[in-house]
Amino acid sequence: MIAKSKVSKSLSFNERCYVLLRKVPKGKVTTYKALANELGTAAYRAVGNAMNKNPHAPKTPCHRVINADGRLGGFASGLENKKKLLKAEGVKIENEKIDLDKYGYFF
């Protein structure tokens, strides 16, 4: 049968966030705002919710998503772990903040 099953035609809001997030290169970070903006919406919160559910972990680099202010925001597995992962990828965190001017990745 030609069951399309998972057609990439109607991805859920969450799945779209993951796909977009997967495009972020290693060593860079993005913001909830940038993702929502690419999705054509202003639901910054819905994006954060999607990350918290994150059914594709660790395939989806949800740790590369931070606040628009450059703050880390939050992390389901522990914010400390998020900092460590970013640091391991080459992202330097100064004063609990990330320099979006250098590490911020936009679409």
Next chain:
DNA sequence: CCGTTGACTCTTT
């Protein structure tokens, strides 16, 4: 179906 909550962000006080 309605109200509340949440890994957010912007504007106003």
Next chain:
DNA sequence: AAAAGAGCCAACG
């Protein structure tokens, strides 16, 4: 600069 309010969307009870 810090705090409070408003706005947006999805998931849960």
